[in-house]
Amino acid sequence: MYKAYKFRIYPNDEQKIFINKTFGCSRYVYNYYLNKIKTEGYKNSYNNIKDYTSTLKYNSPFLQEIDSIVIRKSLFNLEAAFKKLFNKTGGYPKFKSKYNRNSYNTAAVNRIYKNKKYCNIELDLENKRVKLPKLKWVKIKGYRNLKKINGEIKNATISKEATGKYYVSLLFEIDKKIEKVDPQSIVGIDLGVKKILTLSDGTTYDNNKYILKYEKRIKRKQRELARKVKGSKNYYKCKKELAVLYNKLANSRKYYIHKITKDITCEYDIITCEKLKTNEMIINGKENKLSSKIQDATFSEILRQLSYKSKYKGKEFFQIDTYYPSSQICCRCNNQNKEYKVLTKREYQCIKCGQEIDRDLNASINIMFEGLKLYMESLIRC
Ligand SMILES: [Zn+2]
Incomplete structure (x- = not known):
């Protein structure tokens, strides 16, 4: 089962710049393909990603600086918004504005090197820090009494509220055996x-x-x-x-x-x-x-x-x-x-x-x- 943990993060100035840049890129790609869909008709995320990696990425070099998974996630979000429209559970997707809540989503990637497992996202509760793609270690606060989470990180959402505070929400796949309760009430x-x-x-x-x-x-x-x-x-x-x-x-x-x-x-x-x-x-x-x-x-x-x-x-x-x-x-x-x-x-x-x-x-x-x-x-x- 999945469980999310949200921490407030304290990025340094350099990390702040990078986070804001990533917000911008994620939003740019989302809006670019939303506009493309509006003028040329609907295409799913698979097609958009293909188009992105073959053209847009080379025409806009600033997009190459950021974590590439973010772009893919952004296009999946766009597809999800259109699915909502097709299922009649949502309206027509809107362009993202930088004046609203800013966020981007990225996924954990595991690598095994010399029998040791490495992940691009890591949580270090002891030293109160989190490792995020391209940002390296960022200071965190929250969950004071939490010592260990038995599970694997699946993805991370980095966000900035209108108040100027930064947060990260980490989604864990928890390995916990759940025993069904025999209902009494x-x-x-x-x-x-x-x-x-x-x-x-x-x-x-x-x-x-x-x-x-x-x-x-x-x-x-x-x-x-x-x-x-x-x-x-x-x-x-x-x-x-x-x-x-x-x-x-x-x-x-x-x-x-x-x-x-x-x-x-x-x-x-x-x-x-x-x-x-x-x-x-x-x-x-x-x-x-x-x-x-x-x-x-x-x-x-x-x-x-x-x-x-x-x-x-x-x-x-x-x-x-x-x-x-x-x-x-x-x-x-x-x-x-x-x-x-x-x-x-x-x-x-x-x-x-x-x-x-x-x-x-x-x-x-x-x-x-x-x-x-x-x-x-x-x-x-x-
Ligand atoms: Zn009665």
């Missing part, structure tokens, strides 16, 4: 607009005070930015401060989500969620489009973490169909009341058995039962 989870999570045991999670604090400060900063003269020195200063706040918000949200998903995957053996229903949330939620976007990102991150953490711990994770009417069914008598599809009442009142229960709790209990069904089905299949 089950939980259903409802994702909501009012409360982020409602568990079928009655536990609820909402944005914590740090997240709320940063959200407030971001709103204030946004208003401040709107008053500044666009392009002025103060404008850019304010913009950078805003980027720092966004980064802080993202970090505290991430930390919080990690804690929630850790707690849930420790406590329960079968974990059940719904799949994301993006459009409905935007219509139902009163919030503006931006905050729905953030909410969607939060939800997909929660689901992603629950999925890999339960796998890692040998537990079961199920996602039930989007069209399962979890909020319309009474969890006690199973009666379906279609009015709750549009009703925004916080309470679920059953017209058949008279039960009164919190709407999200009712939904999460239904989700739990659906998860139990899926688990039973998986036993039959085995």
Whole structure:
């Protein structure tokens, strides 16, 4: 199985120049072939790589200075973006701008020389440094208590945030034998607009005070930015401060989500969620489009973490169909009341058995039962 570790890196000035150059080259090639596709029609990455190695590389000598795997990875990313378009899971790929988050991806290459294995990417936790292609050793910070990772590095993503901080994310193939847990407990989870999570045991999670604090400060900063003269020195200063706040918000949200998903995957053996229903949330939620976007990102991150953490711990994770009417069914008598599809009442009142229960709790209990069904089905299949 795969596991990613993200470290903050501290490149020296020379390394910074090289990293920024690589961002530029990776972006240049991506945009070059996106433009080519726009004018000449779609070609897959294999064809683009062939074209690159025979022509573009020689016409643009600066491309030869950087790690060649980065270029290949960039073209695979372009192909992935078009696959998303063809599968109708994404829009038409856009040109990459240097004003957004900068990143490039490279793969680990192993060589054996005189019976000793060498890799172009190495992590040295003892001396707090990482070896990256063309950069050699770069200082790192993070994972203070981690002594050793039992696995092999597969690839590395080097990125620079708008705040000016550099990071590396290393993907490991972990050699860990996962023993399946014999399930003793089950939980259903409802994702909501009012409360982020409602568990079928009655536990609820909402944005914590740090997240709320940063959200407030971001709103204030946004208003401040709107008053500044666009392009002025103060404008850019304010913009950078805003980027720092966004980064802080993202970090505290991430930390919080990690804690929630850790707690849930420790406590329960079968974990059940719904799949994301993006459009409905935007219509139902009163919030503006931006905050729905953030909410969607939060939800997909929660689901992603629950999925890999339960796998890692040998537990079961199920996602039930989007069209399962979890909020319309009474969890006690199973009666379906279609009015709750549009009703925004916080309470679920059953017209058949008279039960009164919190709407999200009712939904999460239904989700739990659906998860139990899926688990039973998986036993039959085995
Ligand atoms: Zn009922």
